[in-house]
Amino acid sequence: AQKVTQAQTEISVVEKEDVTLDCVYETRDTTYYLFWYKQPPSGELVFLIRRNSFDEQNEISGRYSWNFQKSTSSFNFTITASQVVDSAVYFCALSEARDDKIIFGKGTRLHILP
């Protein structure tokens, strides 16, 4: 069965610090996709990244970077030089190619303190 675990329920850091959000997943499929979404206070989910199971290259997009490690079933998300606007709830998610739905973790609420 699919499962996504985000062990950190809430994190607070001071602005400009780096912060890493952890995500561990479980799946029996060899073909799957991993996602990160951001949910600002407005409530709407914003797509950040999708990774397929065959691409373990790390990705960097501005201050955001993602580390995908199949050996540890992890897909961690790092924000470098955090800003107050990064304050949000972040969700990690997983889907399997054979199943037309996405399973979400419980989310990590991130507070960036000025």
Place this chain on the structure above:
Amino acid sequence: DGGITQSPKYLFRKEGQNVTLSCEQNLNHDAMYWYRQDPGQGLRLIYYSQIVNDFQKGDIAEGYSVSREKKESFPLTVTSAQKNPTAFYLCASGSYYEQYFGPGTRLTVT
């Protein structure tokens, strides 16, 4: 503009009443989804529909019903049988590969 609309943004109902949440998309996606979000619980799948006139239960379908008469529309009815209906409801369209979300409806039942 392409996207997903949900209305209303806030909804208040008395206990014992059924209430229907609207979801419309113009992205031409075949599949649509309803999620429920409670504090600390993440997003939990209520129902999803892969094609018109067909839908499947998700993880927490009890107390909810849906219909899919048109590709663009996937309304969710929260029935009086739902024991804890107060929550934030998100609609999405897409597939296992990508999903686009609406702005959500916050339902409060008193």
